[in-house]
Amino acid sequence: MAFLLVFLLLPVAALAGPGLTIYNQNFAVVRDAVPLDLQAGENSVIYEGATVHLEPDSVMLRDSKTGQPLNILEQNYRNDPISQELLLSLFEGQTIDFLVREASKPDRVVRGKILRSGYVPHNTQAMRRYGNQYAMNQMAMANPGGAGQPIIEVDGTVRFGLPGQPIFPSLGSDTIRKPQLNWLIQAAKAGSLEGELSYITGGLSWEASYNVVAPEKGDRLDVVGWVTIDNQSGRDFADSKIQLMAGDVNKLAPPGMGYDMASRGSMAKMAEMAPAVTEKAFDEYHLYTLERATTLRDRETKQLEFVRAAGVDSKVLYVYDGLQIDWNQFRGADARYRRTNEEFGSQSQTKVAVMREFQNTKANQLGIPLPAGRVRFYRRDGDALQFTGENRIDHTPADETVRIYTGDAFDLVGERKRTTFQVDSSNNWARESFEITLRNRKKEAVEIRVVEHLFRWTNWEITEKSDPYEKLKSDEIEFRVSLKPGEERKITYTVRYSW
DSSP: OEEEEEEOOOOTTTSOOOEEEEETTTEEEEEEEEEEEEOSEEEEEEEOOOOTTBOGGGOEEEETTTOOBOEEEEEEEEOOBOOHHHHHHHTTTSEEEEEEOOTTSOOEEEEEEEEEOOOOTTHHHHHHHHOHHHHHHHHHHHSGGGOOOOEEEETTEEEESOSSEEEOSSOOTTOBSSOEEEEEEEESSOEEEEEEEEEEEESEEEEEEEEEEEOSSSOEEEEEEEEEEEEOSSSOEEEEEEEEEESOOOOOOOTTOOOOOOOHHHHHHHHTSOOSEEEEEETTEEEEEESSOEEEOTTEEEEEEEEEEEEEEEEEEEEEOOEEOOGGGGTTOOGGGTTTOTTTTOEEOOOOEEEEEEEOSGGGTOOSOBOSEEEEEEEEETTEEEEEEEEEEOOBOTTOEEEEEEEEOSSEEEEEEEEEEEEETTTTEEEEEEEEEEEEOSSSOEEEEEEEEOOSOSOEEEEEESSOOEEEETTEEEEEEEEOTTOEEEEEEEEEEEO
16 A cells, blocks of 8 residues: 655755755756655655756755665656646647637637647657657647647537636646656555755756956056856755855766856955855865855746956957968868978967966966856946956866957057978978068067967977077977067077977
């Protein structure tokens, strides 16, 4: 004999709030307390706190005191909450009342037989698990011809669409108010216990964003970091303890799917207050914990500050990377083809990139792991803030350098042209020379870093050069060139490849 126990979400006073660990890969782990009053033998338990995107095979239910898993004989996940479309499908083939409202006419009720509801059950879940083709076939079966509309017979005539607001005689015996888990639990003896439920769900995500403000003159930055949490799970989480996991956790994707500024003085004062978010290393990742319980409602976006720093030293870098290569032109070609191809590396562009760089260290007012996110840059213009560019950073550990491209310089110009090209296939060498012209139209002196890529072959040497260079990578060198206001300079070099 099985006993039925229905567990609803209880008020906060009766039950501690749920726990959430949200990953920055659009999923989360939910932890909930489930009070159970079990009888000896089989118990049917209904849990109505499930999310719309719950992964049923991730569910774990344990005794919170002993940590031992409960003996679940059977688990069923229901994810078709009551809706007008669902009720139309449940009453398919039956005649119900429809309330008709028309302008300048009294309301009236007509009787109509539901020939077809147009309801497509669990279409999203079908596509997620079985792919788009299965979902399309399922939709075609529910909606022959692809009309996607209900068909109602009224007074001997057939019409597409509803004649009015349907009035259902009942909810039907097989409807649920919200997604639920149904368990059949085997208990050795009667007793009450608190179950600890954990499961993985989609529909929850978070991301970091940073607002960075530079003063009117100088490069000491004010940095404010926010976390934005988005809940599209189909469930509210009242007074929940929320943690955010940053890092690249390996998670298999379902088939067919991808998975305001204040003054520096007030910022320094805020920095002395207790943080809203604390951070610690966890396994190979970083875990950020919201220090106070918070309510996260379904379809709600919540923002919280997690880092605030004033006086962060930074510098602006100007980088001229003039090489342009259409890699599609060389796609599929043998690498040996480009070492003798005269067109390879002959194209160029004139833009000089603006980069902002700072050290993520305690000595530089930061020194915490910075999760990946968008960084927006502003500069003060009197009492106003002017937007000067944005980009994204990847996960950046403490004590590493943050370097971000923010745009192209208006008053700096670069030109790159190849002056000679020779190849001797018999003796296995090629040689080419370049001339790079830099112009500074700014009113202050600048340093431009000229990056050159030696992609033609793996063995190379610089045989002639006008300026010293630094080797950055196995196929990349950099010249650092200082220019006075209004100055123009030329850099030349020759590289010899051998194979």
